[in-house]
Amino acid sequence: MSVVLEVDNQVYTAEDLVPLLTQYQMLPKLAQEILIDKLIAEIKCTEEENTLTYNQFCQQNQLTSEEQVETWLNKQGMSREQLQNLITKRLRIDKFKEQNWGDQVEAHFIKRKSQLDRIVYSLIRVEKPELAQELYFRIKDDENTFSTLAMEYSQGTEAQTGGLIGPVELNAPHPKIAQILATCQPGQLIPPTRVGEWIVIVRLENYLSAKLDLPMRQRMLDELFREWLNQAIKQKVSYLSSPVSS
Template sequence: MPLLRRYGLLPALVKELVIDQAIAAVTLTPEQLTQAVDQFLQTNQITSPEQRQGFLAQRGLSDADLTGLAERAAKLQRHKADIWAPKVESHFLQRKASLDRVLYSLIRTHDGGLAQELYFRIQDDGQPFAELARQYSEGQEAQTGGLIGPVELSVPHPALGRMLSISQPGQLWPPTRVGEWFVVVRLEKFLPARLDEPTRQRLIDELFNTWLAEQVQLVLHEHGAD
């Protein structure tokens, strides 16, 4: 225990022990175990006997260990689906605002006067946003004509995210101070989040990981290790 604490490994060990306890009651049929091993090999991009032996040798594992790892991974997926899948719909509704995606155009500059001029050149003179972004924007977006995305609304600066969340496609915002920048931004496209299979799995993982982190902290606190 002192060594685990010294090297910062105790939380990682507790995490694995909590997982073991959570999946203890999950059972797999022989067919499911075979599928689990196949899935494990596929996930780790092991497609030949030579790669399999190299994988085992590199980690000091046996074939039995590999089967155990595959079984544990499959049990964990089953546990997540059984416990957390029923909570996904409500979690999705809570998270949807940050999962919605936007495609937008951005010009940013440290010069407020320039930002004002560029806004009027786009708004009143009809100059192409992309052309001005390539010439004047001071961020990496200059390389794409100011175009950014699609990205989730949680990705941009919070102030920028709020602007985009209440924008209509094609809406151009006057220069706005965002952090150290003056930005001119236009929403190009709004892509509402859908509860498709990848999103469903991501939200199951989120729910599980939140619960797991809480359990780890409880155990560490009980043992005076936090």
């Protein structure tokens, strides 16, 4: 069988590669890419899109002549057709997403919005309840700023930022903290609350409502595609045992 790969003076045949793909857990990724290629096989790009993606590929790989492109192809063992499929793949996937889920984006966004809204909040966490109570009243009575006390007393990495965290999506904090902040108004100081091993004092600083702008629309499309692809992989991909040589 012909050699298809050489690594550090060791050669590998096509027959060698299957056990290696299994060993390095690369078969699932390979199966996914094969399935995606089948799904987008009928998706076409315009001549302008083909030219643009080809020029971008040459630029990124510093290929300034057709001779250099040929050398690159020979080194990779690829044909021109394979190269064109490779460099337009992302664009064809995006077209596939738009065709199949473009009309579902708004509904998906509305469903996800409560998790996508972002917050900025301040946090102090300490181990002793009596210390937490003292710090809470000092902040409430304006004796000290939240940031000053956070830098001095908070026992997490937030001490480095004066207790300030964010903007982060509402599901990023500990679930109990997220639940508290979801019902707060900006500027509201929450009394000491036990969260796991810590006693925390939190204050909501700002609430940033998620908007369905272009980046968010792309994210929603990506999520819908990924959910569908995961199900398709479960239904369409099987891993069969390699035949045992006699």
